[in-house]
Amino acid sequence: MAKKVYAVKKGKKTGIFATWAECKANVDGYSGAQFKSFATKAEAEAYLGNISKEDNPSETDADACIAYVDGSFDAAQKAYSYGCILLYQEQRTELSKAFYNTEDVSMRNVAGELEGAMAAMEYCEKNHISKLHLYYDYQGIESWATGEWKRNKPGTIRYKAFFDTLQNVQIIFHKVKGHSGVELNEAVDRLAKAALGIG
Helix, strand or coil, X not given: CCCCEEEEEEXXXXXXXXXXXXXXXXXXCCCCCEEXXXXXXXXXXXXXXXXXXXXXXXXCCCCCEEEEEEEEEECCCCEEEEEEEEEECCEEEEEEEEEECCHHHHHCHHHHHHHHHHXXXXXXXXXXXXXXXXXXXXXXXXXXXXXXXXXXXXXXXXXXXXXXXXXXCEEEEEECCCCCCCHHHHHHHHHXXXXXCCC
């Protein structure tokens, strides 16, 4: 029998979850929670209205933060980095950082994109922003967080643990096709490269 997936439309965190335990954790105690189980991820996505993930959340979420993240990698330096641009209440914040010779370097640019996602989430938590629309181009950013993908490396385990500690930020994930001309996605790619000095 196929394993069910769980979609949370309104809850502490929204999205698709692989287990009932994760779904329950995000709806218990949340007033007006909306969630359902589905046989397939496609049905769950349709329920969430996430088939078109290139929408413009700013039209309906004036109080939400919009963040684009990307990672980069340089084999010569054994280093990876992230670029992150956050848009909140007409302010633009750019973040970037490089990491050298860490245990996560084998994950290459993916390690950077994970760090960028965590930086965006942490920014919202520290600034008391309750909703974050997170735009990414590597599927693991969403799938490791929701438990859809197994985590078998220290970096992915740490990422999931960090995601689970978020108490006051609702994350809405949006997949963007890499290098497809989306300006902010291209901009975070440039930021990540600049952090490594390879722009």
